[in-house]
Amino acid sequence: MFKHVEAYPGDPILTLNENFGADPRPHKINLSIGVYLNEAGKMPAMGAVLRAESALAADLGTRPYLPMEGNAAYRAAVRELTFGGAVPADRVAIAQTLGGSGALKVGADFIARYFPKAGVWVSDPTWDNHYSIFAGAGLPVQKYRYYDAATGHVDFPGMLAALEALPAGDVVLLHACCHNPTGADLDELQWRELAALVKRRGLLPFFDMAYQGFGKGVDEDAFAIRHFAAEGIPLFAATSFSKNFSLYGERCGSLSVVCADAREAGNVLGQLKATIRRNYSSPPTHGARIIARVLDDAALRAEWRAELEGMRTRVADMRAGLYEALRERRPDGDFGYLVKQTGMFSFTGLTPAEVERLREESAVYLVGSGRLCLAALTRRTIAPTADAMARVLGR
Numbered sequence: 111m112f113k114h115v116e117a118y119p120g121d122p123i124l125t126l127n128e129n130f131g132a133d134p135r136p137h138k139i140n141l142s143i144g145v146y147l148n149e150a151g152k153m154p155a156m157g158a159v160l161r162a163e164s165a166l167a168a169d170l171g172t173r174p175y176l177p178m179e180g181n182a183a184y185r186a187a188v189r190e191l192t193f194g195g196a197v198p199a200d201r202v203a204i205a206q207t208l209g210g211s212g213a214l215k216v217g218a219d220f221i222a223r224y225f226p227k228a229g230v231w232v233s234d235p236t237w238d239n240h241y242s243i244f245a246g247a248g249l250p251v252q253k254y255r256y257y258d259a260a261t262g263h264v265d266f267p268g269m270l271a272a273l274e275a276l277p278a279g280d281v282v283l284l285h286a287c288c289h290n291p292t293g294a295d296l297d298e299l300q301w302r303e304l305a306a307l308v309k310r311r312g313l314l315p316f317f318d319m320a321y322q323g324f325g326k327g328v329d330e331d332a333f334a335i336r337h338f339a340a341e342g343i344p345l346f347a348a349t350s351f352s353k354n355f356s357l358y359g360e361r362c363g364s365l366s367v368v369c370a371d372a373r374e375a376g377n378v379l380g381q382l383k384a385t386i387r388r389n390y391s392s393p394p395t396h397g398a399r400i401i402a403r404v405l406d407d408a409a410l411r412a413e414w415r416a417e418l419e420g421m422r423t424r425v426a427d428m429r430a431g432l433y434e435a436l437r438e439r440r441p442d443g444d445f446g447y448l449v450k451q452t453g454m455f456s457f458t459g460l461t462p463a464e465v466e467r468l469r470e471e472s473a474v475y476l477v478g479s480g481r482l483c484l485a486a487l488t489r490r491t492i493a494p495t496a497d498a499m500a501r502v503l504g505r
């Protein structure tokens with residue numbers, strides 16, 4: 111019956127992670143998967159999250175199904191965190207989703223149904239799962255010019271030229287902050303210029319914000335979404351709390367759609383609910399209760415923000431540390447990209463063969479594309495990582 115089912119080659123990043131787990135070398139260093147680790151090399155449990163969870167433990171009670179669109183307090187708090195009042199709440203249709211991935215999937219299914227002729231454009235390069243999710247929903251996915259390997263920055267004129275040529279109504283996927291995999295983001299002036307283009311050309315932006323708080327700060331990282339919304343541009347925004355609440359396995363995210371008015375937002379929310387019903391009926395309860403509790407309580411919210419800020423600055427310190435360590439070892443090399451780029455990742459420019467050598471010779475794991483997760487680096491692993499990279503670059 112199942113003879114025709116071919117073997118799954120595995121997800122490139124998750125498979126690497128499994129291989130890392132099986133690697134017996136004690137000095138191995140995993141800089142592949144996008145998770146934040148603390149100085150002890152451990153995934154942190156955030157203080158505000160633990161406090162909210164113990165408060166909730168006292169009154170867990172029964173566990174009914176949530177509505178299709180999720181927990182109401184969570185949705186209101188997340189709308190505020192995403193938009194910060196840039197657009198009236200009644201114009202935003204928002205649903206709780208299964209992480210950022212779930213938000214992209216619900217959005218992709220909605221687009222396939224209501225914009226069936228739309229092409230979807232993603233940055234070159236982008237997170238691999240963007241292709242799988244949008245193509246999986248039956249939409250054609252193509253790339254727009256984005257990263258310039260020569261400068262380690264965004265080729266902004268190239269990006270503008272590519273988007274200028276798109277047909278009205280096509281969907282443009284934009285990383286709101288902390289671009290994955292390159293760490294190269296637009297600045298505020300560029301976002302403003304892009305918003306003007308998107309508005310003039312009638313494109314439909316789909317923001318993906320999986321790392322809010324890891325770039326410049328919680329509010330700064332939401333600048334693009336808030337600016338586009340304030341400009342009256344209809345848009346989608348997928349958010350994730352996997353990294354910034356360190357709640358990966360709880361699968362917490364949201365999908366917002368900014369609409370022209372409250373009536374439209376009501377209809378769109380209704381169809382998001384229908385999309386969710388067809389996929390998994392309703393989201394889980396636990397993580398959303400924790401997040402709503404943290405965001406609705408001034409003291410817990412302040413604690414969470416301070417802790418996240420500590421994580422953000424730790425990653426920035428790792429960037430600076432690796433940069434210095436590489437410069438010491440290879441004064442001729444250009445490692446400026448490390449300190450220019452933001453967020454959890456940098457694109458090292460290492461070739462797949464060099465990445466393989468890092469893994470084989472030094473047990474340092476990067477993604478084949480050359481993406482390095484700075485958020486998984488610690489003071490202890492900077493030197494061996496720099497040694498290994500310098501060795502590979504030396505030959």
Ligand code: PMP
Pocket residue numbers: 144208209210211212237285290318320350351352361362363
């Ligand atoms: N978008 C991007 C760009 C990501 O890097 C990730 C997570 N790696 C996601 C979305 C998905 O987030 P989640 O893990 O919450 O599904």
